[in-house]
Amino acid sequence: MSDASARKRQKGLQGQRIDIALATNPDAAPAPALALFPSAQPPAKTPFTLYTPTGSPAHRQALLAAETDEIEFESRNHLGLAAGGEDDGYSTQYMIGVRNPRTNTLTLHAAPLHTFTPSIKSLKAPEAALDSAAAALYTAQRSALGTAFGTKKAQAQQRAQERNKLTESSFGTGAHVAGLQSHLQQSISAKAGALPSAADIEAKANEARPIPPFNAAATSPGDVYPLDGVVSASELHALDLSALVAAPDFKARLQLLPYRRSDWIRTKLRQLLPARASAEGHVANPSKKDRDRLRLVVYLAHLFQFRQAARPGRPVDRAHVVEKLGAGAGGGASAALVDALIERFTEPVRAGGHAGGEERTVTSTAEIKCLCYMLVLMLRVDGWNTDVTTVAEDLGMGNKRVQELFRSLGCQLVAPSAADREKLVAQGRATSAADAAKSKKASLKVPLQFPKERRGKAKR
Incomplete structure (x- = not known):
C-alpha cells in the first residue's frame, strides 16, 4: 500500500514547474562543500575545521583540516593558478541543489571542491630535528635504542657510522695536527692550480x-675547414671527369653518377655543365674553378651511395661497397677511393663468434662524422x-x-x-x-x- 502511494505521489509531481533560486548566504556564514579523498578516507564522525584568510569569505580560498590518531587530512579549495581575483584558480565550479517540497523550489548553493591529501604522522620528520641540540639528543636516543634492541646487522652498521664520523678532534690535537692541516691546504691549492681552465x-x-x-x-x-682535411687530393684526382663532361646531355651525365636521387646533386650538375652539347659536337670546357667544384659534386655522389651501401651498426662488406660504387664517373670508383672511404667513415669493432678479430663497422660516431664531412663539402660548393x-x-x-x-x-x-x-x-x-x-x-x-x-x- 505504501509503495502504491509513493508511486502515486511521484506520478503527481511529473510535469510540474520547479522554481530555481540561488542562495545568497552572508560571507561569514558557513557554506556546503564537496570532499574528494583519493586514497585514505577518515571515519564518518571525524570533525573538520575550516580556515580562511583574514577578511576573505568563508566559501573562498578556504582550508579544511582534520586529524585522527594516525593520519592528518588537509586540503585547500583554491588552486592558486592565477592572481587576478578571488574566483581565479578554480579548476571546476560545483553547485548543490536543495529542493523544498512544500514550495516546490530548488535552491542552489555554491559548493567548492576540496581534494584531501593524507599524511601519516609516523612518517613525518620529528620537529626536534629543527634544533641542533634536540637533533643530537634524538640521535643519541635512537642510537641507544639500536644498541639495546637492534639486530646484529643494524648494530654493526651503527658502530661503523660512529667510527667513520669526523670531528674537530678526529686527527688529534697539538702542533703536529696543525702542521698536517697546513700540508693538506697547500696540497689542495697546488693540485687546484694544475686543473685545466674552462677555456x-x-x-x-x-x-x-x-x-x-x-x-x-x-x-x-x-x-x-681546409679542403685537404676533408678529402685528400689523391681521392679527388682519382675521379675521372672526362666521360662526364663529354656526355651529350644531362640524362647521360646523370647515369654516370653512382647516386642519382639527390636534388642537390642534380641542381649543381645543371649549374656546372650545360644541359646539352652543341650540334657540332662541341664538348663543354668548364673552368678550373668549376672543374674543382664538379669533382666535389661527384665525390659527394660517392658519399651518398656509400651511406646506402654501409648501413650503421652492420659490418662493412668491401665487395658490396665496390659493387654499389661501380657506376661512378669514368667506369667506377677506384680501389684507393673505396679503401679511403672505409678507413675514414668506419671504426674497428671486435668481431663476434669464435674467430675473434676485428671488423669495420659504421658506428654512431662514424655515421655523424660522415654526415658532417658531407655538409662541409656542400657548404664549400654552395659558397x-x-x-x-x-x-x-x-x-x-x-x-x-x-x-x-x-x-x-x-x-x-x-x-x-x-x-x-x-x-x-x-x-x-x-x-x-x-x-x-x-x-x-x-x-x-x-x-x-x-x-x-x-x-x-x-x-x-
Missing part, C-alpha cells in the same frame, strides 16, 4: 667533435650558404636533425628573405609564404663559434 676544457671538447679538422682562428669561411630543407630531404632526415648538425659545424641558421620565399613558392617547394618561411639556410660565420653545452636539468 681549455672547451677547446679539448671541440677537438673531439666528429667533424673535419678546423682552424678556429680563421678570418673567412673558406679558411675554417658557405646551403638550404637546409633540400639537404634534409636528400639525406632522408628531419629538418631539426640536420639543423643540429649544421650548428655543430659552427653554422648559423638564417631565415629566407622575401625574394627567397617567393622563389620557393614559385618552384613548388613550399605551398605558401608561411611554409617557405620555415625553410632556413645554414651559413658558416667567422669567428668560428660552436654551440654551448646545455647545463642544468632538462625540461620535461
Whole structure:
C-alpha cells in the first residue's frame, strides 16, 4: 500500500514547474562543500575545521583540516593558478541543489571542491630535528635504542657510522695536527692550480667533435675547414671527369653518377655543365674553378651511395661497397677511393663468434662524422650558404636533425628573405609564404663559434 502511494505521489509531481533560486548566504556564514579523498578516507564522525584568510569569505580560498590518531587530512579549495581575483584558480565550479517540497523550489548553493591529501604522522620528520641540540639528543636516543634492541646487522652498521664520523678532534690535537692541516691546504691549492681552465676544457671538447679538422682562428669561411682535411687530393684526382663532361646531355651525365636521387646533386650538375652539347659536337670546357667544384659534386655522389651501401651498426662488406660504387664517373670508383672511404667513415669493432678479430663497422660516431664531412663539402660548393630543407630531404632526415648538425659545424641558421620565399613558392617547394618561411639556410660565420653545452636539468 505504501509503495502504491509513493508511486502515486511521484506520478503527481511529473510535469510540474520547479522554481530555481540561488542562495545568497552572508560571507561569514558557513557554506556546503564537496570532499574528494583519493586514497585514505577518515571515519564518518571525524570533525573538520575550516580556515580562511583574514577578511576573505568563508566559501573562498578556504582550508579544511582534520586529524585522527594516525593520519592528518588537509586540503585547500583554491588552486592558486592565477592572481587576478578571488574566483581565479578554480579548476571546476560545483553547485548543490536543495529542493523544498512544500514550495516546490530548488535552491542552489555554491559548493567548492576540496581534494584531501593524507599524511601519516609516523612518517613525518620529528620537529626536534629543527634544533641542533634536540637533533643530537634524538640521535643519541635512537642510537641507544639500536644498541639495546637492534639486530646484529643494524648494530654493526651503527658502530661503523660512529667510527667513520669526523670531528674537530678526529686527527688529534697539538702542533703536529696543525702542521698536517697546513700540508693538506697547500696540497689542495697546488693540485687546484694544475686543473685545466674552462677555456681549455672547451677547446679539448671541440677537438673531439666528429667533424673535419678546423682552424678556429680563421678570418673567412673558406679558411675554417681546409679542403685537404676533408678529402685528400689523391681521392679527388682519382675521379675521372672526362666521360662526364663529354656526355651529350644531362640524362647521360646523370647515369654516370653512382647516386642519382639527390636534388642537390642534380641542381649543381645543371649549374656546372650545360644541359646539352652543341650540334657540332662541341664538348663543354668548364673552368678550373668549376672543374674543382664538379669533382666535389661527384665525390659527394660517392658519399651518398656509400651511406646506402654501409648501413650503421652492420659490418662493412668491401665487395658490396665496390659493387654499389661501380657506376661512378669514368667506369667506377677506384680501389684507393673505396679503401679511403672505409678507413675514414668506419671504426674497428671486435668481431663476434669464435674467430675473434676485428671488423669495420659504421658506428654512431662514424655515421655523424660522415654526415658532417658531407655538409662541409656542400657548404664549400654552395659558397658557405646551403638550404637546409633540400639537404634534409636528400639525406632522408628531419629538418631539426640536420639543423643540429649544421650548428655543430659552427653554422648559423638564417631565415629566407622575401625574394627567397617567393622563389620557393614559385618552384613548388613550399605551398605558401608561411611554409617557405620555415625553410632556413645554414651559413658558416667567422669567428668560428660552436654551440654551448646545455647545463642544468632538462625540461620535461
